[in-house]
Amino acid sequence: MAERTQLSHAYLLAGPQEAAHRRALELAQAMLCSAPGARPCGVCRDCRKLLRGVHPDLTVLTRLPDTKGKLKREIYVDQIRELVSTASILPGEAQRKVYLIRDAGMMNAAAQNALLKLLEEPPRFLCLILEAENAEALLETVRSRCVLEHVRGEEAAPPPEARELAERFLDAAAARSRLTLLGIANAQGEASNAEMLDFTAAARGVLTDMLCGRLPARQMPRARLLRLYRLMERAEEYLRFNVSVRHVWGMLSVEAASE
Numbered sequence: 001m002a003e004r005t006q007l008s009h010a011y012l013l014a015g016p017q018e019a020a021h022r023r024a025l026e027l028a029q030a031m032l033c034s035a036p037g038a039r040p041c042g043v044c045r046d047c048r049k050l051l052r053g054v055h056p057d058l059t060v061l062t063r064l065p066d067t068k069g070k071l072k073r074e075i076y077v078d079q080i081r082e083l084v085s086t087a088s089i090l091p092g093e094a095q096r097k098v099y100l101i102r103d104a105g106m107m108n109a110a111a112q113n114a115l116l117k118l119l120e121e122p123p124r125f126l127c128l129i130l131e132a133e134n135a136e137a138l139l140e141t142v143r144s145r146c147v148l149e150h151v152r153g154e155e156a157a158p159p160p161e162a163r164e165l166a167e168r169f170l171d172a173a174a175a176r177s178r179l180t181l182l183g184i185a186n187a188q189g190e191a192s193n194a195e196m197l198d199f200t201a202a203a204r205g206v207l208t209d210m211l212c213g214r215l216p217a218r219q220m221p222r223a224r225l226l227r228l229y230r231l232m233e234r235a236e237e238y239l240r241f242n243v244s245v246r247h248v249w250g251m252l253s254v255e256a257a258s259e
């Protein structure tokens with residue numbers, strides 16, 4: 001996916017390990033890509049080197065192995081200090097360089113504090129990407145200096161409650177019943193980010209079934225089903241960028257009635 005927005009100098013990607021790492025590499029590629037247009041292009045020298053795992057301007061830091069080859073439980077302050085000490089060295093090939101910290105939630109407090117200064121005043125060419133299963137594992141001072149992005153794992157079937165809620169929501173949307181939609185939004189305002197993502201995934205599933213004729217479309221024309229589908233995608237984008245669940249439900253309930 002090409003990055004449409006201005007890239008930030010620090011990201012915190014929170015979510016399942018594999019998904020967070022995939023997203024991290026995608027961001028790193030967008031940062032190092034040397035194509036003039038949409039990045040990453042996937043074909044320039046920088047993209048190809050990154051995809052082969054040999055780009056000299058991408059540094060990946062993770063937990064060290066112990067003597068038995070198992071990963072240690074923490075990322076230690078010395079590892080971060082070493083990283084920080086090389087930060088001002090110019091990139092070798094690309095316009096920027098990227099420091100990617102895997103399992104960033106396992107940095108101990110000293111390590112996190114050692115990283116702070118770099119997060120506060122990074123060299124202009126340096127981008128930091130932190131991966132963590134749980135953003136809360138990091139100190140607030142670290143979190144607040146990163147763009148927080150939630151990532152999700154492979155899409156599993158959403159739980160049945162989410163599907164039931166999605167059907168209720170789309171029934172109300174079909175009837176353009178503002179009151180029912182607002183009622184659902186109010187009742188869901190305290191739900192978690194993950195629960196709401198289950199809902200939007202379920203709603204996209206129901207809409208896909210309607211578009212393919214596997215479910216009755218409740219008298220909604222195809223164009224409207226597509227608009228609702230895009231509305232769910234927009235909600236997911238907001239949620240990934242940490243807009244509050246209450247706010248996103250508010251947006252959905254208003255727009256689903258008018259779409």
Ligand SMILES: [Zn+2]
Nearest residue numbers: 033041044047
């Ligand atoms: Zn490229």
